[in-house]
Amino acid sequence: MSWDWELIGCAVGGHATYRPTEAALAGLLRVETAAGTGWRCLRCGSFVPGEPSGHGPADQAPAVARGVMLRDLVIQRLLALDRLIHFLVLLTAGIVVIGLRHSQDALRDDVTREMPLLEPIAGQFGWHLDDSPTVRLIESSFRLSPTAITLIGTALIALGVLELVEAVGLWLLRRWGEYFSAVVTGVFIPVEIYELTERVSVLKVLVLAINVAAVLWLVWRKRLFGVRGGAAAYRAEHSAQDLLSVERAAVLPATPPADVGARAAPPGETGPKYPV
Structure with missing residues (x-):
């Protein structure tokens, strides 16, 4: 099964049309239809009737992910969401752990009271509570000092912050x-x-x-x-995938090697910044 990533991207985020100020290039990206003037989508290549979503010099046009680049963008965003889920789980766990630092005696009494009631139910699923690492971990936590519990909770939150930084960096590409x-x-x-x-x-x-x-x-x-x-x-690969760059190369004189990096990102960036 083959995925048409461009159509999926346009279905989710809408078409990315652009009217460049260069007349020759604009002529390649424009078509007259019965419904009016249409502009070519830089992502899927379809001509879309109506006003373009952007306009200006070709060098200032947004670089639109296509093909393999679009697939990579989707995968990277999924990784960012995975890291965001990790952040929420770790943050919640850290807050809960810190909140329990002065409730150990009450929790010990609850576990001691409820454990005999849970053993027959757990036995039906082949889970022996006496040998369970989770139960042993809970029981060992009762012997920790409030300071130790606070440190553990803080460490969980710190790990969560790392996951959040990952999520932001990946999502923003x-x-x-x-x-x-x-x-x-x-x-x-x-x-x-x-x-x-x-x-x-x-x-x-x-x-x-x-x-x-x-x-x-x-x-x-x-x-x-x-x-x-x-x-x-990596930047050269992105530029080659940019439909506007391909169209521009067909109608404008070849640029000297020194100008090849004109559309490249500043140091420290990913390269082309795709529309979010």
Whole structure:
């Protein structure tokens, strides 16, 4: 099954039409129809009747993701949403843990009272509470001091903030966000592998697989750390995918090599900034 990423992008975000001030280029992007003047969508290539969504010099036109670039944009946004979910979970967990620092005695009494009632139910699912790491973890938390519990909660919130920074950088398509995500995610992979040596679970394997795939995808597709030509090759790839650049090359004189980077992003950016 083949996905038409351009049509999906236009269906979700609308067509990206543009009227350049250069007459020759504008003529290529304009067509007269029975419904009036139509302008070519820079994403899917269709001519859309009505006023263009933008206008100005060609050099100031928004770079619109197409093809593989659009697919990468969708994947990166999904990664950003995944990191946002992590942030919300860790933030909630940290707040709950800190809120329980003075309720250990009451919680111990509740667990002691309710545990015998839960054992027959858990036994029906083959879950032995006496051997459960989760139950042992809860019981060990009762012996922690309020200060230790506060530190644990603060650490969870700090990890959540890291996930939030990842989410923002990835969603905004910033190159620093891609580097940050690759480094932070990669640092925790050895920890996740160690946890698997202690106890294997489907969830742990799934989380590890997603994080390894995310790091490999970021490094390979975003050409991080100089891979596959690095940032320069990444910007050139984006420019080649830009429909307006292709049309402009067909009607305007070839630009000298020194001007090739005119549409490239400033240092520290991802490259072309796609419409959000």
